[in-house]
Amino acid sequence: MNALQFRFNILFLVGCFALVSLFLGGCVNSRQLAYFQTATSAQDTLALGDRYVPPIKRGDVLSIQVSSLSAEASAIFNPYSSISVGDGNTVRGTNTSLPQTSGYLVGDSGTVALPLIGQVKLEGLSNGRAAEVIRTKLRTYLKEPTVSVRNQNFRVSVLGEVTRPSLFTIPNEQLTLPEALGLAGDLTIYGRRDNVLIIREEGNKRTFARIDLTNRNAFQSPFYYLHPNDVVYVEPGKARIASTDRLYQISPIVLGILSIVAIILTRPR
Template identity: 30%
Template sequence: MQENPKVKDIARADELLRTFDLKQPVYTLQPGDVLSLKVQSTTPTEYNFLSTGVSTFGATDPVLDGYTLDAEGNMVLPVIGKVNLNGLSMPEARIKVTEALKPYLTEPTVNLRLLTFRYTVIGEGGGQGQFTTYQDNINVLEAIANAGGFSPYSDRASIKLIRYENGQAKLYKFSVLDDNVLAMSNFYLKPNDTIVIDPLPAKYVQENLLANIGLTLSLIATLTVLIDRFLR
């Protein structure tokens, strides 16, 4: 689009720069997880005891309407009773619930979602707070984007990840400026992870040093005027 473009400085849009092998963790269900369940079947509605399912987009909190896995990891369903999902991935859990429904419903189709995948983003970002996602493979960049992205003073080379596992708080630090972050095992979040975005040193300079310098110069100017008037 330019009259005299520098061809050597223009990247090729169809050129593959690099390929990374992603290390997506497989989340396994555990006691306390809350799941939404929606079941479709060819069984007439009056005989389908799960036909209404659980709405995840209603005005009420979907967690309150979901199925909470008990201390042994069981989902307790009407008519069927307990279905143990402890240690299963979401695809495995869908298959097991489907098999449990087959004796009662004709050709059941199960839609199962995890409602308690929460994470927190704090620090020098576009927004802060606790967020909930209905996908179980969200990565750090997606989580930060959901929170409003980076601010002008975000230190993209200093991102901390706090993870709570087995009674311990584990701290990881990485840079999203490094392409290799895409292949790191901690690039994908786990429930209850906390992301901390550090500020750039320039923010401290602007908010503290420059403000103090301005105040100091103002005081010097005031004192100079007073001394000049006193000497006259």
């Protein structure tokens, strides 16, 4: 065996050792990756929970758009129309800061201040019901008014073992847990699908709930429909921890072998 072949064999063995060690430390059972299992037949039916309709709360920022037969008269009630707040259909995500929005702030009294109308109580109403309340009051000033109300700070955070962890702003105010995970690019192969954590803050309490996405009973969970400001956290599984530990374990060994290889390669022959 010549010197060149000897050196090549050493490098090849080092590479194989590192790859095998990482592979053995990161194996994942395929059943741990499949969503919504336990089907009893090729087709079955599962009842869903009530669809969540978010009520307006204090501190919400509302986009209120008014139109009527007179565009000029309607413009009085649309002071934020010249400020771009998104097209209403795009889900926004950011990793750095909260999106800046402009609209009507729901104050501590649960009201918003509208031009000419004054304070209107909207707290506790759905967006559809709030639009009806405002439309009724606008009939004094406009002919055939129509009103659209949107919540601009319906946000959900998705963190942990997902492809794109981020804070998402939801324009249609209806979001399920699978949809939120889809926005984040789905779970990585290392994410635990059987123990997804939902953190929900309502009133003066914070609730922690865990959902098993490998079981189709997840569709019946009260946390299947997400609420504003929910936090979704996907924790790493044993495979991620094992592969990370394995990397730290073999790194000194690999470095040591590479040092020996470097000495051999640099020795005059």
